Amino acid sequence: MTPALLAIGRGELNLEAVVGALSGAAPGADGAVVTFLGLVRNHNAGRSVRYLEYEAYEPLALKAFERIASEIRERWPSARLALHHRIGRLDVGEASVAIAARSPHRGDAYAACRYAIERVKQIAPIWKREFFEGGDVWIEGATADPDDDRARAEAERAACV
């Protein structure tokens, strides 16, 4: 069975699954797959990180992923996206997010992959709680607003440098 293009779950992530999810359509027409794996780092803001706990508002997070995929179709029409995010407890070194972008040419695949992770950080209703040596803290990043064109333009700039 082909893995889902967009998913949230508690199981370990791997790149084979996101790459495999894109293998169905137009197998001969694509010349590039770019992948990204986000890992739990052992330090953050001067703290020694022990582990992270991720939670999501799952139905809305999946809709946010669909929105990101559709923004990518709009901006890079030949590129396609697979995106898996893990929730629950993640230890240092484990993967929290796996992304693959596939297209006829490498430029679009690189750009779409980078754009996807920037947009996940902006609009996906997912939160991490950091457990560090001496305490724990909810990490609070961006106010999620999918209609904020400024944020979208920022993600596009990051993708196209």
Place this chain on the structure above:
Amino acid sequence: MRVTVKLFARLRDIAGSPELARDVAPGATIGSVWRELAREFPELARYERSISSAVNTDYARMDHVLSDGDEVAFLPPVSGG
């Protein structure tokens, strides 16, 4: 009418529950539900400018008028990835 309120991350910790049921008057908005909650849990007030909100698993603005049975969600700034 009755709505379900879902809270996530730090907001849930402050309220002590992931889900609350609330009776609201007809014409109530997401914003009026939020202000009521912030009165009940004063620590929520500092999130006033940074939260996002959703109704029935779609992002919605604070002036969105609610219907009976709606699921309203309040989301602190996100940190996925």
